[in-house]
Amino acid sequence: MDTLVDLVIARRLRVPLNAETDAAETVPGWGEVAARQLDAALLSVGFKCSATLLDRLAALPGETVVDLGVQVLASVRRMAGDHVQHNAYFIDFPANVPDTMEFWVGLLVEALLDPVAAARVQPATLNLLSLPGYGRYQHTYADLLAAHAELIPLAADRVTVLEAGESLESEARDLYLSLAGSEVPLAAEDLEALGLLASFCADEPERIPVRENRAVINQVRLAKGLPLLVDTVTDVLRVAGGDVTLATATRFRSFRRSERRALLAALDGLPPAKLGDVPRRREQWKRLGERLHPHEFPQFPRAAQVFEVARGERRAASFDSRVEAALSAGRTADAVELLEQTPGALLRRVDHLLRTGSSASAVVDAAERAAERASGRVLLSLREHLQNRLAASATDRVFLNRYGRAWAAPESRTPLDEDVASRMLALLDAEIARRLPDPGDLVVDPDVLDVALPLSGKAVVPGLGMLPRGSLSKVDGELLRFFVHWRQAARRTDYDLSALMLDPSYDDPTHISWTNYGNDFATYSGDLTEAADGASEFIDIRLADADQAIIIPQVNIYTGESFDQAAEAFFGYMSRNAGQEGRPFEARTVRMKSDLRGSGQVALPLVFLRGDDGTWRVKWLHLYLKGDPFYNQVEGNRLTTSLLVRSIVERDYLRVGYLVELMRAKATANGHATFIGLEAPADLPAGARAYTPGTLHELIPA
Known part of the structure; x- marks a missing residue:
């Protein structure tokens, strides 16, 4: 409970x-x-x-x-993030942080003056990171508290x-x-x-549109002995495996006889046409068959056919293979006809179909028919894609996987015909507007208009103040302070908080990290190289003095455990006004905090941008770079980081403001009220519907 x-x-x-x-x-x-x-x-x-x-x-x-x-x-x-003690390497941070070279020379002199330590210092193999006193706290958390005044509370605090x-x-x-x-x-x-x-809940949802969500619920139904909700063979595979996303190698457990019967009954209830999905995951089906023993259940003959296809004893052409065969043979019209059977698949291929030399009018006509039956998320995703294809600034493509891992490549596709793309945008707008409800009395917080629509939540870890990738929000306060905290689980782990700073053209790079403790407007709290009991690092930035327009905080894994192997790992940022006293970490000044996870070695949570008017805004990235297995540093990933961030910053994300315009056109005095904002006001009338960041996904039409 x-x-x-x-x-x-x-x-x-x-x-x-x-x-x-x-x-x-x-x-x-x-x-x-x-x-x-x-x-x-x-x-x-x-x-x-x-x-x-x-x-x-x-x-x-x-x-x-x-x-x-x-x-x-x-x-x-x-x-x-206030459930842990955030100590800092330099006890007076952000004051009295030494110059980088001064700090290293001081450590070296201290080591040479200590006979025991000096015996371990060999000039030929000198490792500065192994000097005594480096990378570990030299004071207790109580000492840190005693060195800092109480926080001066201000109205601007969160x-x-x-x-x-x-x-x-x-x-x-x-x-x-x-x-x-x-x-x-x-x-x-x-x-x-x-x-x-x-x-915990006994109620059944009316509809479960996302298959991964359905698989999670099916796993609970399987445990309770209830029939499974499936309409493809892959739905059954998701339930049987441990990972409903099918992204990792599945190790099937041993099933009870009642569970085997339920899984085979679900397969038997599917039409033979669904067998075409089996070859894509042939080896997984073979291993599942070894666990389910379909020969023990002769009452499910169609279920047995699934495993015959997996073993190659029965042929079943997949839907995708038939589409690809038609396209390879130049039979685009046949491919379009096939794709119309699955509206979502057709709309996802519109760009490709328009570039195959086929009749653009026929493709758009087919897309218009498909739009009536496709999901709202597919319509919105295609809308966002097309508006970026028409943008003159779209010189790079960004590829993102489900874990937030990202890479960029130059745009090599031929441009779309502007008239054809504009016709597609118009039909998408009309269909999306048709599906939106009448909001009645619509009240909108202006700060939410630049929040990106959550077309996928996979890479966005839930947390305080989190917004979807591509969202823009204003920065309050005169001082920014980034923080990272981690605690290793089994082996020494060294994460490094860093910040890459660029000019408006994404050039003239400078950085703050363990190799450069400060400049005229930024200060680093000091490097910690192990975290058996937890470690925190900070970067303090005085925005008024910043001479760079782009600030990209990042967390690099130098050695040790990955983000999802560590016992705990999270990032966030605070904002304060100049002269506001307090400890290095003050919970009431935290604007954003979320866990770090994923297989990438470098985390890029967000980017801070200075506008032409001097004001600062934050754009949400939720990106991870592959990086190197060891010793990642901000200097080593500068080019990759700047390219990726530029691609995200310049991309035109579909925002809440787009849906608000469509909803306003439908609003009538129906006696209901709808609020959309970052926080729901206390004086909402009874029965009013409120959409805030935690429920923005409910704005996406079915």
């Missing part, structure tokens, strides 16, 4: 409250006192209770409020409001239906949450 409460608080910023079962107060007024104490404790980490939440807590017994408050406070502290929720059952149900019914693929963390919620 505690995990479910944490999920609701983290994903919805709502505190589940059951009906007042303990109506009798043990001490009059004690509930109100406890509620006020909780509110004060929350404020210290940048959160507070709404007026409604305070009133409802005050009506509960004080002991109940205290127990709930302990859990709420722990949950929000994890959200902000205050995230927690709302009063309904019962845990109700809140969990709403979150479950929202995730299960998502029109976009979910992050790995959300898929895990979906599985937990599916085990």
